[in-house]
Each structure stands twice: as C-alpha cells, then as structure tokens.
C-alpha cells in the first residue's frame with residue numbers, strides 16, 4: 384500500500400518535502416538551545432494567541448515579572464499566530480550582550496513602518512549604517528550644554544497652542560487604539576506578515592490616520608521653524624545645532640543629514656521627548672500622592688533652596704535625584720523593548736539555567752530570526768538583584784549605602800538601570816530627559832500637593848507607558864491642592 388502511494392508523483396513529492404522539513408527542523412533544533420530554556424506556564428498559553436494574550440491583558444510588564452519569579456530571568460513564551468517561541472530576556476548579561484551588539488540584534492521589521500508613519504525616518508526608525516550616520520551627526524546636539532534652552536526654541540504655550548492641542552488629540556486616539564484588542568491583533572499580523580505593514584499604514588483606518596496626522600502636524604511645525612529663521616548660527620537649541628552640523632558636514636564633503644532627515648528627527652524628538660517623560664512623571668506623581676511623607680520630604684528639600692532653582696541647584700538636590708531615579712526604575716516610560724537576532728549567536732547568562740534534563744547552561748545558542756522581549760521593569764524589580772523590597776517605591780534606597788546593588792550585579796545603563804536602554808542605541812536624550820523630569824517635578828511639588836483619588840489606575844503600554852482608568856488611556860486623575 385505504501386509502495387502504491389509512493390508511486391504517485393505528487394505523493395512522492397509530498398513525502399520528500401515532509402522528510403526534508405523534518406530533517407531541517409531536527410538540525411535546526413540541534414543547533415540552538417531555545418527549546419531547553421524554561422517555559423512560561425504552558426497552561427496559560429492560548430492555542431492561537433500563545434502567551435502573548437496574557438501579557439497584553441496584564442499591566443505593563445507585570446505578567447513577565449510573575450513568570451520570571453517562576454522560571455528565572457531568561458525564559459521562553461509561546462508566540463501568537465504560531466510564531467516560534469519568543470525568549471524573554473531579563474538576565475543582565477544576556478541583555479547587555481544584546482544591546483551592545485546592536486548591529487546583530489535589531490528592532491523587528493514590523494516595527495519600522497508604523498514608526499515611519501508617526502515619527503518619520505529619524506533615529507528611532509533607522510538601522511545599520513543609516514543609523515550610525517544619523518547618530519554620529521545628531522549626538523553632539525545632546526552632549527552640548529543645551530539643557531535649559533531645551534529643544535527647539537518653540538513655545539507650545541503649555542499645551543494650549545493649536546499644534547499642541549492637535550498633537551494631543553491625535554496621540555490620544557493613537558494610544559487608545561493600541562489599548563484595544565484590535566491594536567493587539569494588528570501588531571501580531573504586522574509581525575507575521577511584515578510586508579503587509581507598509582500597506583496597512585496606507586489604509587484609511589482612523590488609528591493609522593491619527594498616527595500620520597501627528598507626523599503631518601510636527602512636519603509642518605519643523606518646516607516652519609526651519610524656514611522662519613528660528614534656526615540661527617548662534618542658536619543653541621537642538622534644531623539650530625542639527626542644521627549647523629549638517630551644513631558643516633556637507634561643506635567638508637562628509638556625511639550629512641538630508642533636509643527630510645532633519646525634519647524627521649525633529650518630529651521624533653517632539654514626540655518621544657514629550658510622551659516618554661510624561662508617562663514616567665505621571666506615575667511618579669501617583670507614587671508621591673500615595674506617600675505623603677515622601678512628598679513632604681521632597682518639598683522641604685526644594686523649598687530649603689529659598690530661591691528659583693538654577694541648573695546647579697537642581698543638580699545638587701539629593702532627595703529629588705533619589706525620587707526621580709526611583710520613578711524611572713519602577714515606571715520606565717518605555718517598559719520593554721524587542722529585538723530580533725540577525726545571525727546565529729551564543730548569548731552569555733549571568734544566572735545559569737538548569738534544563739529539564741538537569742544540565743546547567745551558562746550560555747544559550749540562538750539562530751538568526753530569534754525574537755527577544757526585554758522587559759525593563761521586570762529587571763528593575765528582580766528581588767534576587769534588588770532585594771525583597773524591590774517592587775516598593777522607596778527613594779531612600781538610593782541614599783543608603785548597600786541598598787543599591789553593586790554595578791557588577793546591574794546592567795550598564797544609566798544608574799544601573801535599563802530605563803534608557805544601553806549600548807549604541809541607548810536613549811540619545813537621556814540627560815535632557817532626566818534634567819527635564821527634575822525641573823518639572825520640583826516646580827510642581829514646590830507649590831502643589833498631590834493626593835490620590837478613588838480611581839483605579841492601571842499601568843499599560845500603548846505604545847509608551849500610559850495610565851488607564853475605566854478603559855481610557857492617557858489621563859491620570861489626581862486631587863491637587865495648594866501646598867501650605
């Protein structure tokens with residue numbers, strides 16, 4: 384009977400194809416260790432959505448934090464839509480390896496068209512040589528002492544200018560679409576069929592249009608700033624520095640940004656520079672509202688300065704520094720990131736893994752195409768690194784010798800945290816962000832008192848950290864009074 388079956392050419396072809404597939408699958412499996420890595424509880428994996436539905440339904444990285452407590456800081460989850468297993472990497476050595484080798488571990492191809500739609504083809508979007516060139520030209524604008532004249536010499540009138548209102552309305556639409564089940568499925572479809580992503584960004588769908596509208600508004604604004612002479616030879620704002628660097632580079636025949644790349648980067652800075660800090664700041668204010676004694680202590684320190692705070696005053700305030708570090712540890716504006724391996728590699732682990740067969744692995748072999756989720760907050764609340772009170776908001780830990788783990792136990796990011804990522808693709812604006820965070824927090828807490836309301840506030844990612852109340856994202860209710 385088997386001989387009769389195989390004598391038919393289609394059946395023979397099918398059998399050969401199946402045989403080759405199995406041989407390839409076995410040889411692939413032999414050359415990597417992913418299947419030996421501990422798995423998140425299989426019972427929690429949906430047949431179609433894998434473990435990704437549970438993580439989408441949970442708050443920010445809370446589900447990964449729970450599974451890391453069960454499986455250790457390096458485990459795998461079932462991908463949705465039959466995607467191969469995804470590695471969740473919260474092991475410091477592994478994460479450092481991935482971030483340092485930015486050419487070999489890139490952002491998912493599905494991530495780029497939506498980013499181009501909202502931000503344009505600036506730094507967040509670029510990869511490889513294009514990224515290196517853009518970064519080399521832009522970096523000086525952030526290493527100079529531009530803080531204080533922050534950004535573009537443009538006044539958004541405390542959010543009341545027409546542009547600010549339009550950006551806010553479009554961003555709110557974008558955030559809320561991402562929070563819904565449709566947003567979850569759209570991301571998965573884009574990952575499963577990356578070429579469709581480009582088509583999707585052209586569809587007349589409201590959420591996609593909202594993303595595109597943000598870029599239209601910021602592009603118009605950037606063009607106006609460029610044309611109106613706000614960019615001057617003497618200007619110390621980011622825009623002027625970028626344009627001057629561009630002209631200087633071009634006149635020496637070196638690499639330069641095109642006018643479109645300058646505009647796209649200004650769009651990028653406007654959006655990522657604002658939304659990120661806003662998310663972390665909201666949750667830090669909520670922590671202070673829940674801890675009146677911490678809030679009081681911070682207010683006392685700020686008021687003791689006795690005058691309007693200068694740049695140097697801000698840098699000297701120790702408790703303010705501790706509160707900001709604690710806020711950025713527990714509520715990073717971008718709570719997790721994703722990378723895809725471009726080549727086969729061996730990843731070191733700081734905490735060896737014991738496989739089901741009892742073997743100990745201190746490194747893991749992965750194949751090109753392996754997807755990694757890197758949950759920052761999970762790393763920041765790991766009790767075996769930060770101690771049993773890792774998840775508590777307690778600024779005093781930064782001021783008490785021995786309470787912050789030694790640098791060798793932490794990743795190499797800012798203050799031992801990966802809030803601003805690490806390696807060649809770390810946050811280019813981190814100094815600006817930390818300073819801006821301190822100025823806003825100090826200004827608010829000096830004169831206002833923040834109290835919790837009865838609202839239940841959830842912490843979600845869409846696409847950055849968002850407070851969500853009654854299913855709506857982007858707004859955090861707080862009761863505010865004048866401070867005595």
Ligand code: HEM
Pocket residue numbers: 506507518651652653655656657659660663715716717719720721801802803804807808809810811812813815816817820
């Ligand atoms: C609290 C505030 C902020 C946080 C927590 C934050 C966090 C991050 C993180 C985690 C990344 C890496 C993302 C990834 O590769 O997956 C990143 C990249 C970036 N950030 Fe920030 N950021 C903040 C504020 C800012 C500000 C104020 C600016 C500029 C005005 C900025 C500009 C950028 C840019 C351009 C990149 C891409 C860098 C590259 O790929 O070379 N960020 N940020």
